[in-house]
Amino acid sequence: MARYTGPKTKIARKFGEAIFGDDKSFEKKNYPPGQHGNNRRRGKKSEYAIQLMEKQKAKYTYGILEKQFRNLFTEAKRREGVTGEVLLQLCEGRLDNVVYRLGISPSRRGARQLVSHRHITVNGEVVNIPSYALKAGDVVGVREKSKSLQTINDSLANNSSVYEWLTWNNDTKEGTYVTIPERLQIPENIKEQLIVELYSK
Secondary structure, three states: OOOOOOOHHHHHHHHOOOOOOOOHHHHHOOOOOOOOHHHOOOOOOOHHHHHHHHHHHHHHHHOOOHHHHHHHHHHHHHOOOOHHHHHHHHHHOEHHHHHHHOOOOOOHHHHHHHHHOOOEEEOOEEOOOOOOEOOOOOEEEEOHHHOOOHHHHHHHHHOOOOOOOEEEEOOOOEEEEOOOOOHHHOOOOOOHHHHHHHHOO
8 A cells, every 4th residue: 555654754844844743853853854954045935836835745644645635636626615625624534534533543644554454444344445535424433353452542542632523432432423524623734725726727
């Protein structure tokens, strides 16, 4: 399964924010990567460069490669609503993202691995496709055999995030994707309009 496996802190420094979650290395060096670091004087970025940077940030944030991301954009254009918002909603509705949001894993990368290794169910059936698109009302749970996994229990114990479009039952280790989130409910710092402008050229 293709995915980005390179250095995370370097990418976070490139965008100037910890897009992969808590990162002690990023906190120490929150300036651009490279030999000259924060001493380098950068010229004014072109409009295209700014748009491209925003698209790359969204891709790395959600752990999606270029072809998948472009397919999501095509789907977002086809649907009703504001294309940029629909694009982010499609990203949020991916199974690996919802597993992360529910707190079953502390990172999207970890969530993707849990899904791939068949630890996650959707409506009672094992689903091992991280990009699986959830529908409102779908129930995402931890497979019975996997409920005792230390990594899952540690992640749930340390999770304090609450999202209005998700509910979680810790007794059954199941959560419900109640509804598609509104743009205001999505916490990611992504300027989706720039991505729409880039793909619309």
